[in-house]
Amino acid sequence: MEFDGDSAEENGDGVAALRKETKENCDGCSAIGAEFAPDREFARQNGVEGDPSFVSSSEVEKLAGIGSWLPSLENCRIARLSFNAYKKLPYGGHSFSICRSKSEIEESRNFELRLDKLLETEKNKIIELVKVQKDGTVEVDVTKNEPMASELLEFDAADTQHIGVGEGAIEFHKSIPRLKIAMLVVGTRGDVQPFIAIARRLQDFGHKVRLATHANFKAFVESADIDFYPLGGDARVLAGYMARNKGFLPSGPADIALQRKQIRAIIDSLFPACTEPDPDSGSPFRAQAIIANPPAYGHVHVAEALGVPIHIIFTMPWTPTQEFPHPLARVHQTAGYRLSYLVVDLLIWWFIRDIVNDFRRRMKLSPIAYFSTYHGSISHLPTSYIWSPHLVPKPNDWGSQVDVSGFCFMNHSLNYQPQKEFLEWILSGAKPIYIGFGSMPLEDAERTTSIILEALNCTGQRGIIDRGWGGLGKFPEISDNVFILEECPHDWLFPQCFAVVHHGGAGTTATGLKAGCPTTVIPFFGDQFFWGDRVHEKGVGPAPIPISELSVERLSNAINFMLDPEVKIRALELAKAIGSEDGVAEAVNSFHRHLPPELPLPAIASEETGNPVQSIILTMEKWWYLPCIS
Structure with missing residues (x-):
């Protein structure tokens, strides 16, 4: 390329x-x-x-x-x-x-x-x-x-x-120009989802936002009326790699070439994502600011080449702390x-x-040195972490460059209509336990399903099993106390449940806690262990159970832990605190607050529109500033 x-x-x-x-x-x-x-x-x-x-x-x-x-x-x-x-x-x-x-x-x-x-x-x-x-x-x-x-x-x-791009943030900036913003997001659906919520809020401020992520999520992004641009890399391949290796680093030779090929494809696609016309409409685009998550390796290099500010947004801690x-x-x-x-x-x-x-x-x-203060660190960049400070407070050793904004939710439930059969099943008995692992691949879906069914039977609980990408629920005989679910928005589903068992993705964890559900995390890799530990520390769930250690006994004990009335009370209290936050608004405010103090806009050439009169109108619109930032 x-x-x-x-x-x-x-x-x-x-x-x-x-x-x-x-x-x-x-x-x-x-x-x-x-x-x-x-x-x-x-x-x-x-x-x-x-x-x-x-x-x-x-x-x-x-x-x-x-x-x-x-x-x-x-x-x-x-x-x-x-x-x-x-x-x-x-x-x-x-x-x-x-x-x-x-x-x-x-x-x-x-x-x-x-x-x-x-x-x-x-x-x-x-x-x-x-x-x-x-x-x-x-x-x-x-x-x-x-x-x-x-x-x-x-x-x-x-x-x-x-001090890198964007530091020396504006604390008393009265207005913000309308910008073309490229969002560079690498990860699973749960990683992409909060960026859609933030992108929509940025568009409400008049910014032009392009969300660049894997082709797997094109329909998901465009359904929210956000411009999409494909990044390299396959989300399913990346998820499979992470599940096998429990993180970014390869645990053996077979995965080295695979992971490097995925990373190269991602990095090579970043510059076009910030500069190329819209693939469908042909409308010109050149980013004037970049928002990215850390796995979009190369984000800061594109910002350097374009000379534009960059802001990091992430769902898990990447800034050094002693806490x-x-x-x-x-x-x-x-x-x-x-x-x-x-x-x-x-x-x-x-x-x-x-x-x-x-x-x-x-x-x-x-090029950049082998040992360099530049390498992969984001410590010098303005950063917003999108989790609730009621779950993980901002560490004392994080400076003014770092904000903890709160969880960023999308309201998928507004237009959702559950199937009649599913709704009748939910209303036919006590609130069920949700069990699902989202986009996580499973080595033996049938064995995992057997463990889940036996644990539900041992604890006398009704259960919803979400098939997900791993193919749960494929079993010869399923009890009437269990419903096999194909797809359902979590923000509608979790309030119908008493408790939830899942892989510990940041978004799934947030939605379950917001619904007041005691939570058991079955981590596969990466930050899922981190969220499992945080849930346990708050007393709203048992200690996490790694997927490799999942058994009937351990899952049964976890379900019994969540059935404790005291655990439910703590979960409801945390849900109330999370419900009082507006993480999307705080993340957008953080982005605006950390923009450089002087942010003049480039002139718009007539070639960009093909119409000189239209160019003048667009130029006037670009120089129309946004409302005051509090």
Whole structure:
């Protein structure tokens, strides 16, 4: 796929300054996969050929603990890359300024240089701290090398001082221009759904919103009257990979090529998603702001190339904190909680670094170093986390760049009409227990169905089994106390249920808690374990049961836990608190609040509409500002 390199060239002095700095300080981009040869010519052109600082493949093999399959990382050099050049970034032919003190810049440079000059033995000490488990999660053990853990945390503290695109947010901005906003969302239906709610609210403010996500969700997005653009990657393939590996990192060689192919397809589609005309109508589009979730790796690089602000929105924690570990990490010591975010960032960055740098080269951007304060971290970007602060309060060590906005719900139940047979079944007895795993794949759907049926029988409960993508409910004989459901909006269904059992997706968890349902989480991977722990900590559900450990006994005990009247009371109290929030409004306010203080709009050329008069009208509309932001 070819990119319009001229678009980056037109961005002016800001990007030129960034290129100059990265040319002086970045390493040549070498390959992760064995099929990619190190780009020594590019390293030579960028003035870093012969740099003795590098991390060898053997070191990374030690890091993984399963080095026989990990791809080669030969010639991956260490060099610093900072956001100093972002002091002045172009925006539509104009510039906005971001202030940063000289002392902050110097302090960050000192830490970067210290990391650059790490001796080989010191690099090995970093590797001692972490190990990739066979299930794809990351184990962090600070006791392996406490001095090095402290050093990395000190480096992390300096890294968080960097100010990236969008920082220096407007606190007293009276008006916001109407913008063309590209939303870049990677994940399952549950990941996409809250962005649809936010997109609709942004459109109410007069913004033009394009939601770019997997082709699987085209009809879902367009049904909400939102423009759709297809991103690469298949949501079903990604979900299957995550379920097998319990997270982002591959647990064996078979999945490496598959995951890298998916990631490359996603990253390669991001720039067109922000710049290409509408695939159906042909209407021109060029993003003036980007909203993305972290798995849309490459989002910040597109923002850099276009010179536009970016805002991160996510359903699970990705910003370092000392209050709980990264959802993809196992940490046995609280002292390692914050460190786990740095480790996961680095591991993911090392896995996709060559893909990202190849993408950057095609956009005429300089490559990024092996060890870099830039890598995969979002700490320097304005971020909104869309969960309820009543469930997970904002950590004390998150600064003003980070907001916890509240859950973002869509009201699917307005136009939903349940089938007569289903409605009659619901009304024929006590409120049932819902059991379903959404888009999660199942290795043995029949065995899982058998466990569910026996647990419902043991506890004397009626149950709704949702087939989902895993194909639950395929069983020779089903009792009249059980209803097999094909499809039903959760915001209508869950209020009809006494309690819910599900995979722990953020959206499903939110909907169940809003309905006042005690909740049992059966996590498959990723943040599902995090939400299961949070539900249990609040006393509205039992400890999560990993899908691999699901049994009749454990599920029966979980159902009995949820039947406790005290648990139901706590669930109803939490539901009342969540019901008082407007997470969508807060997320939109957060986006507006963190926009740069100067946001001039580019002129609209007559070619964009084909009609000079229409262009003038559109220009006037673009300069018509939105209402005051409180």
